Amino acid sequence: EIVLTQSPGTLSLSPGERATLSCRASQSVTNNYLAWYQQKPGQAPRLLIYGASSRATGIPDRFSGSGSGTDFTLTISRLEPEDFAVYFCQQYGRSPRYSFGQGTKLEIK
């Protein structure tokens, strides 16, 4: 079973700063099928990045994804007030069919 571990658990930054979130897999992710989601309180998650580095429709270019194999990164180049939320990574392919990381909370410092 593939397990995704996100770090840090909580990240405290100020608007305008750069955010770097990590997602590490216990085994290599099939074809780099790694996605990132943003979730705000009381809302469903929103897809940001798929295929490790492709931005979903309507996602601002300050969001970027990188990595391959077992190590992946979500970078937010300059934080806007609306970016403070919880972020999840997700993989497709290995048993189980899909799995999620435990999440990183990005909070205002």
Next chain:
Amino acid sequence: EVKLEESGGGLVQPGGSLRLSCDASGFAFNTHEMNWVRQAPGKGLEWVSYISGSGNAVDYAESVKGRFTSSRDNAKKSLYLQMNNLRAEDTAIYYCVTSGATIPAFDAFDIWGQGTMVTVSS
């Protein structure tokens, strides 16, 4: 507009059953794989089940295998999750999700419903 709308959640006793529904609109439902994802209160996301576009292939998380059954009616553009022998740990918001409606990929969930809450308690 591409949309998914869940219904059927509620309060049920341990050991009881519940059937969730998800109505789809704005995309070619019969060509899309569908999934259920859940989120326990204050917790992370957990994939629950998968069903192919035709309905001929299904897959489940180990935590629900043998208790939950996913099905679909393509004529009605609807997805279902039959949940039997419910446990307290099944308490969660259940989201209906799909992939490939707005992105050229099947491996990530680009469309989410608003979710329906299931509470298992005596």
